[in-house]
Amino acid sequence: MTCVIPSIPVDTLRDRMGSRAMAERIPLWAHVEIIATCNFKCQHCYIAPCAEREDIMTPAQARVLFDKLERAGTLSLLLTGGEVLTHKNFKEIYLEAKRRGFLLYVNTNAYLIGERWADFFAEWPPEYISISLYGLSNERYQEVTGIPNAFAKVCKALDLLSERGLTYGLKCPAMSLTVDEIPAMNDFAKARGVSFRYDSIINPQEKGDVSPLHLQLAPKKVIELEEVMSPGMKEFHDYYGRFNNEPSSQVYRCGGGRIVLAVNVHGGVSTCLSSRQAVGNLFEQPFDEVWAMLGGKVTKKFPDGHPCASCRFRSMCAGCPATVEQVAGLPEGYVQQYCAITHLRAQRMGLHPTGIPRTVTEGIPSHVRTPMGATARALPVLVS
Amino acid sequence: MTAEFKRGDRFVYRHIAGEHLLVALHQDRAAPLFTFSPTGASLWHELADWRSAERLTAHLLDQYDVSREDALRDVMEFLEQLSSLNALETREVAP
Numbered sequence A: 001m002t003c004v005i006p007s008i009p010v011d012t013l014r015d016r017m018g019s020r021a022m023a024e025r026i027p028l029w030a031h032v033e034i035i036a037t038c039n040f041k042c043q044h045c046y047i048a049p050c051a052e053r054e055d056i057m058t059p060a061q062a063r064v065l066f067d068k069l070e071r072a073g074t075l076s077l078l079l080t081g082g083e084v085l086t087h088k089n090f091k092e093i094y095l096e097a098k099r100r101g102f103l104l105y106v107n108t109n110a111y112l113i114g115e116r117w118a119d120f121f122a123e124w125p126p127e128y129i130s131i132s133l134y135g136l137s138n139e140r141y142q143e144v145t146g147i148p149n150a151f152a153k154v155c156k157a158l159d160l161l162s163e164r165g166l167t168y169g170l171k172c173p174a175m176s177l178t179v180d181e182i183p184a185m186n187d188f189a190k191a192r193g194v195s196f197r198y199d200s201i202i203n204p205q206e207k208g209d210v211s212p213l214h215l216q217l218a219p220k221k222v223i224e225l226e227e228v229m230s231p232g233m234k235e236f237h238d239y240y241g242r243f244n245n246e247p248s249s250q251v252y253r254c255g256g257g258r259i260v261l262a263v264n265v266h267g268g269v270s271t272c273l274s275s276r277q278a279v280g281n282l283f284e285q286p287f288d289e290v291w292a293m294l295g296g297k298v299t300k301k302f303p304d305g306h307p308c309a310s311c312r313f314r315s316m317c318a319g320c321p322a323t324v325e326q327v328a329g330l331p332e333g334y335v336q337q338y339c340a341i342t343h344l345r346a347q348r349m350g351l352h353p354t355g356i357p358r359t360v361t362e363g364i365p366s367h368v369r370t371p372m373g374a375t376a377r378a379l380p381v382l383v384s
Numbered sequence B: 001m002t003a004e005f006k007r008g009d010r011f012v013y014r015h016i017a018g019e020h021l022l023v024a025l026h027q028d029r030a031a032p033l034f035t036f037s038p039t040g041a042s043l044w045h046e047l048a049d050w051r052s053a054e055r056l057t058a059h060l061l062d063q064y065d066v067s068r069e070d071a072l073r074d075v076m077e078f079l080e081q082l083s084s085l086n087a088l089e090t091r092e093v094a095p
Helices: A010-024 A059-072 A090-099 A115-123 A138-145 A150-163 A179-192 A211-215 A219-229 A231-241 A287-297 A321-328 A336-348 A358-362 A373-378 B038-046 B053-063 B068-084
Strands: A029-033 A076-080 A103-108 A128-132 A168-173 A195-199 A260-263 A268-270 B002-007 B011-016 B019-024 B033-036 B088-093
Touching: A010 B019, A010 B033, A029 A059, A059 A090, A059 A287, A076 A090, A090 A103, A115 A150, A128 A150, A138 A150, A168 A179, A179 A195, A179 A219, A211 A373, A219 A231, A219 A336, A231 A336, A268 A287, A321 A336, A336 A358, B002 B053, B002 B068, B011 B038, B019 B038, B033 B038, B038 B053, B038 B068, B053 B068, B068 B088
Parallel strands: A029 A076, A029 A260, A076 A103, A103 A128, A128 A168, A168 A195
Antiparallel strands: A260 A268, B002 B088, B011 B019, B019 B033
8 A cells, every 4th residue: 555646757647647548538628618708809719700799708617617627637727818917806716726736738829917916827827838939020920910019018028938948939830920930949949948839720710700810821831831840851850750640530530529628708619629510518408418518529430432531641731620611611522722731731741642632633522611702812822 | 843745736636547647836846747657646635635644544444455564654745745745844843
């Protein structure tokens, strides 16, 4: 018998818990959107432009939600928006979650982080603060976010967090407005000793406006950026090598709906933040009922003849069921844009001879849902 | 005088995916969470109120087929670890 505290590295513990959670479908991770509005007016955003002033989770609603997540076995909780620091009850909600023993993660644009917020986070530290970076000058920030002098304020915020030893990282959507600065942003992050990541997929607004898609990089531009950011595509080789890349008819191969769920400001539950189609509501329904509905969704299979069902590059696909759902309306749809990026990526890695998806030469089966109308027209042309 | 112990308010206990966890609320530890065995969890629950090492040992003896010597050693080691994590309050009381 021993009751001592074993000295297990945290990463090992997380891996062990993750494996068990995956096997037993425990919702270890929850992404909670506490406010949909934002103090930035970003051109690429798919949430805030559709938000109304009342799209805010109240502290009472948050308590209902946290009760259910706590009992269900959620450990890590991401508070996201909109911009969470514009929520007038952010501290109350944050501390409610913190005192229940959730490991907290915070998404923010950092614009509002001054001494007081930095001191608050230092006293009650989150595991990680994920900060959106939109450029390396006030001018670029204004172009992307519509807010003047924002870069200077964000830099000050980063200094305050660093001074207090808080863990944060930077991220940026790689799009036509930012792509030229992505490598320099990576250097900026490195100089601060923090991580940087970028995402090349831009989504339409959740209520259907496709204007953000005009900022999407064409596949060739995405790959050019990747070759600059990861010479020899090393990171993709490493990533790809970690997976069993046998084709599968399962639409979902991620943790969405298995160990992860997302909850929007109204309690609506989806597989992850990228999915905007709620299957149930945690303000109104028991957790088990909603979780079962989500479980049903992630067991979906591709229809016969679907190009993704025979693809061996899905682990490094530019899209995922959630982004396909946003663009094509169904998670089991097909977005040739993603396929073009992925095949070009595979070609650069020496895994595909031409980099051109089979659907370009052979066509897409007519029963497979693809982007329609304005969405289809807004996506950049293939390859070039 | 006898030393008594009670769990502090700088950690929250969670039982998730088979793991008994202590989640740190503040930044004064190198790690955000620690795990302990079911026996440790049982002692942590006992420590909701002030308890002496003797009483904690008796608690283990009630629950496990173990010698008094081993139980006391485990209790003392556990208390020491909690103390090093700043997870324990201590007081001295008259016997």
